[in-house]
Amino acid sequence: MVPGTRLLLNPGRDDDGSAQIVLSPxxxxxxxxxxNWSTARKTLSFLVVNIYSFMVAVVALxxxxxxxxxxxxxxxxxxxxNVGTAVSILFIGMGNIIWNPMALRYGRRPVYMLSCLLTGVAQVIAATAEE
Known part of the structure; x- marks a missing residue:
């Protein structure tokens, strides 16, 4: 199946007898x-998002x-x-209530960039904490 599409086959047949794949969207x-991205670009995008998600969980745990x-x-x-760790995990779970509607409204990229910015700011604050 072509990535990013639903499996739809044209009921008609090509000249060679095979069904056509209908791309949707x-x-x-x-x-x-x-x-239209190359396989390498799709793989790189997938890896970047997964590494970011993994690192957020690693930092919390x-x-x-x-x-x-x-x-x-x-x-x-x-x-x-323990309370600090529990609150971190709580916000990771509760964040979906905020981020998902924002991603549907404004698109994934702006929301992803905002979450990266906020994560970076939080890491700087944590790194410079004195007491």
Missing amino acids: EPSSDPDDPL STAVTYGALIAEFGTTAEYL
């Missing part, structure tokens, strides 16, 4: 249309490994750090 002539160092550095308790 139909690709435009724009080279930036994802249906990796603090558990560093609890000992965080307790010593910031003079806090494991319970307090």
Whole structure:
């Protein structure tokens, strides 16, 4: 099946007897249309989005490994750090309630770029935290 399409076959047959694949949605002539992308470009786009999603989850969950160092550095308790991890995971799940409607309204790219910007800002704030 052609990626990004539904499986529709033309009920008529070609001269060689094979059915035609009907593309839905139909690709435009724009080279930036994802249906016209090369396999390498589609794969790269897929990998970038997946790596970003993976790294967001890693950042939220990796603090558990560093609890000992965080307790010593910031003079806090494991319970307090658990709450921070739980809130991070909660926002990852609840974020879909905000991001999905925005993506439907404004498109995926602006929402993706905004989420990358906010993630970067949050990482800078976390990295410069003193107490």
